[in-house]
Amino acid sequence: MPRVSRRTLRDALSVAVTVGAYGVAFGAAGVAAGFSVLQTCLFSLVTFTGASQFAAVGVVAAGGAGLSAVVAASLLSTRNALYALQMAPQLEVTGWRRILAAQITIDESTNVALAQAPHGPTAVRHGFWITGSGVFVFWNIFTLLGALGAKSLGNPAAWGLDAAVPAAFLGLLWPRLSDARLRIIAVAAAFFALVMTPILPSGTPIIATVVVAIAAGWRR
Amino acid sequence: MSSFTIWVVLIATSTLCFAIKLVGYFVPARWLANERLQRINSLIPVVLLSALVVAQALAVKTHIVLDHRVAGVAAAMAALVAKAPFPVVVVSAAVTSALVYRLH
Numbered sequence: 044m045p046r047v048s049r050r051t052l053r054d055a056l057s058v059a060v061t062v063g064a065y066g067v068a069f070g071a072a073g074v075a076a077g078f079s080v081l082q083t084c085l086f087s088l089v090t091f092t093g094a095s096q097f098a099a100v101g102v103v104a105a106g107g108a109g110l111s112a113v114v115a116a117s118l119l120s121t122r123n124a125l126y127a128l129q130m131a132p133q134l135e136v137t138g139w140r141r142i143l144a145a146q147i148t149i150d151e152s153t154n155v156a157l158a159q160a161p162h163g164p165t166a167v168r169h170g171f172w173i174t175g176s177g178v179f180v181f182w183n184i185f186t187l188l189g190a191l192g193a194k195s196l197g198n199p200a201a202w203g204l205d206a207a208v209p210a211a212f213l214g215l216l217w218p219r220l221s222d223a224r225l226r227i228i229a230v231a232a233a234f235f236a237l238v239m240t241p242i243l244p245s246g247t248p249i250i251a252t253v254v255v256a257i258a259a260g261w262r263r
Numbered sequence: 264m265s266s267f268t269i270w271v272v273l274i275a276t277s278t279l280c281f282a283i284k285l286v287g288y289f290v291p292a293r294w295l296a297n298e299r300l301q302r303i304n305s306l307i308p309v310v311l312l313s314a315l316v317v318a319q320a321l322a323v324k325t326h327i328v329l330d331h332r333v334a335g336v337a338a339a340m341a342a343l344v345a346k347a348p349f350p351v352v353v354v355s356a357a358v359t360s361a362l363v364y365r366l367h
Contacts, residue, residue: 061349068353082269089277092284094308099276101315103264106324109272117279119311121304127287128295136288145284200364203357206335209319210356213336216312217343228306229313236314237321245324252314253307260303 047169051159055173058151062093063181065211069096070189072208075199076104080190087186091179092149094215095119098249101208107246115249126153133167147175228259331367335360 066087073083078100090096095116102112127148133156136144152175159166196202220226232252239248264272287295295301320336321327338359342352 065349067350077264078269078273079266082266082273086273086277089273090280092280094312095276095280098311098315099272101319103269103272105318105322109264109268109275112272113275113279115311115315116276117283118307120280120283121307123280123284124287125295125301125304127284128290128292129287131288131292141285141288145288146281148284148287200331201361203331203335203359203361203364206320206332206339206360207353207357209316209332209336210339210353211349212312212315212319213339213343214349214352216309216316219309219312225306225309229309232310232313233317236317237327240318240322240327241325243325245322246318248322249311249314249318252310256303256306256310260306261299263302 045165047173048162048166051162051166051169052173054155054158055170056177058155058174059177059181062151062178064185065093066182066185067189067192068207068211069093069100069182070186070191071193071199071204072097072104072189072211073100073186074190074193075204075208076100078103078190080187080194083190084183084187087183090116091146091182092120092123093182094150097208097211097215101212102246102249104205104208105245105249107249108244111244111246111250115246118250118253122150123148126150129153130156130171133164134171144171144175147172147179149175149178151175151178224259228255231255231259331360331363334363 070083086096098119099112099116102115130148130153134144152171155174156167156171159170193204199205220229232255235252235255236248239251320332335356339352339356342355
């Protein structure tokens with residue numbers, strides 16, 4: 044394997060550490076929603092796609108049905124299939140390596156990898172593998188710390204954990220609102236969810252906002 | 264939610280999310296190349312995250328409730344406007360919300 048360039052290593056590790064640290068928020072959110080420490084940690088190990096994990100515990104915390112939690116999480120992860128589609132021809136993985144590559148195909152590994160494109164295909168591959176496995180390691184360590192921390196604190200509301208979860212969602216949403224059109228779509232979806240809250244069973248207004256995405260994305 | 268239901272949610276979510284990732288490595292590129300599908304898919308995180316903020320900050324089951332959480336999310340928004348990094352956003356929300364909760 045050719046040497047990893049210092050630039051790729053720096054990009055990959057800085058993303059891995061910062062993003063991995065968000066795992067504290069997930070660990071705390073999981074425990075606050077009623078997951079055990081073991082369940083919270085397994086979620087990060089096996090599901091390993093941050094926004095979907097937050098969505099699943101978010102729906103559970105809101106009193107939604109299990110099915111709503113699963114559907115919301117899965118819908119949020121569909122973009123990973125499109126990331127995989129972009130990465131597949133560049134990684135040229137076969138056999139069991141495809142399983143490993145799939146598990147670490149997330150926002151961060153794909154974006155760091157694609158940002159290395161000007162430095163050649165080897166840098167792209169290094170960027171993907173180092174970022175993906177780096178986020179995996181740090182995300183799981185910090186999930187455990189967050190879960191243990193939240194468990195020792197007790198009542199989630201007294202420590203503001205019930206507000207930390209929507210704040211985390213807002214923090215994930217904010218960088219995606221890069222233009223006026225996206226901001227309007229976000230406000231429309233928030234308003235739609237608010238209006239649907241008293242009408243639909245809890246948890247389902249979240250999934251129902253997919254109609255806003257379909258309506259807005261139908262035409263260019 | 265019972266521990267059993269949480270296990271079911273955990274296993275189902277993990278299986279589906281992994282299968283979705285794997286799909287991209289196995290299907291021919293043209294299957295997912297539909298432009299409309301990609302446009303809609305790119306908007307899904309925006310709408311779901313917006314709805315999750317509302318559900319978590321304002322809803323208790325099927326009721327709209329204004330409580331300490333709103334103060335926390337307002338603090339988070341102020342932190343984001345001030346371009347604070349993610350941990351500062353989350354911590355400022357938690358501290359503000361906890362203060363309002365304890366003062367009540």
